[in-house]
Amino acid sequence: MARxxxxxxxxxxxGTIGGTLVFRQVGDRTIVSAAPQExxxxxxxxxxxxxxxxxxxxxxAKAAVATPEGKAAYEAVRPEDHTVSAYxxxxxxxxxxxxIHEIDLSRYNGKIGDKLRVRVTDDFRxxxxxxxxxxxxxxxxxxxxxxxxxxxxxxxxTATKANASLAGDKITISATxxxxxxxxETKTL
Numbered sequence: 001m002a003r004x005x006x007x008x009x010x011x012x013x014x015g016t017i018g019g020t021l022v023f024r025q026v027g028d029r030t031i032v033s034a035a036p037q038e039x040x041x042x043x044x045x046x047x048x049x050x051x052x053x054x055x056x057x058x059x060x061a062k063a064a065v066a067t068p069e070g071k072a073a074y075e076a077v078r079p080e081d082h083t084v085s086a087y088x089x090x091x092x093x094x095x096x097x098x099x100i101h102e103i104d105l106s107r108y109n110g111k112i113g114d115k116l117r118v119r120v121t122d123d124f125r126x127x128x129x130x131x132x133x134x135x136x137x138x139x140x141x142x143x144x145x146x147x148x149x150x151x152x153x154x155x156x157x158t159a160t161k162a163n164a165s166l167a168g169d170k171i172t173i174s175a176t177x178x179x180x181x182x183x184x185e186t187k188t189l
Contacts, residue, residue: 027083053095060179061090073178077124090179093124097181100173105187108171110163118146118155120175120183129175131157136168 007030014024022035043051064070065086074086074093102119120126129146141163146155155175163169169189176182 027081054091057091057094057179060094061087064090064178074124089124093122093177094179094181096123096177097183098122098126098175098177100175100183100185103171103173103185103187105171105189108159110159110166112159112162114159116146116157116159116171118157118173118175119153120155120173121153122175122177125178126155127176127178129155129157129173132170132172132174133159133163134170134172135163135165136170141169 011030012025016022016035020035022033024031065074071086074089077089078084078086099121100118101121104117108114108116116131118129120129130143131146132143133141135141142161144157144160146157148155166189170186172184172186174182174184
């Protein structure tokens with residue numbers, strides 16, 4: 001990749017030239033690339049679904065940064081060089097659901113006060129984690145919110161009901177982020 005410094009011809013240049021080159025400014029840099037070409041192929045169902053999701057992300061981001069709270073939240077994580085806008089961060093947040101990395105059931109024995117630990121991350125922020133415990137026959141034992149630990153990664157759920165029979169029980173973890181994306185994972189005891 002070539003780098004040119006102090007070029008008075010391209011400095012501050014943005015837009016398309018002759019339909020072949022595209023110039024844009026990113027921070028204090030000028031990026032040059034080939035102009036995109038339209039395809040004559042009809043989009044696939046998967047491409048149409050992605051376009052629809054991206055359109056929803058754009059609408060979400062526009063609404064999120066229109067409120068003082070939303071704008072402040074996304075502005076707080078902008079890089080210092082300001083190469084990414086709060087709007088772009090909000091779009092990316094909408095496009096990415098939380099990731100459930102680990103479910104630690106080693107301290108859950110069906111007693112009141114037992115703990116379940118879950119490690120959940122998101123590209124921006126995890127809003128909530130809930131735990132649902134069901135017996136093997138599908139009857140609900142309990143369901144409730146987990147509490148985020150000080151490390152910002154782990155969430156802990158404390159059992160409030162006794163559960164005598166653990167064999168075949170299902171533990172379902174649900175994690176949501178600011179835009180409302182939902183990730184679920186179920187473990188069977």
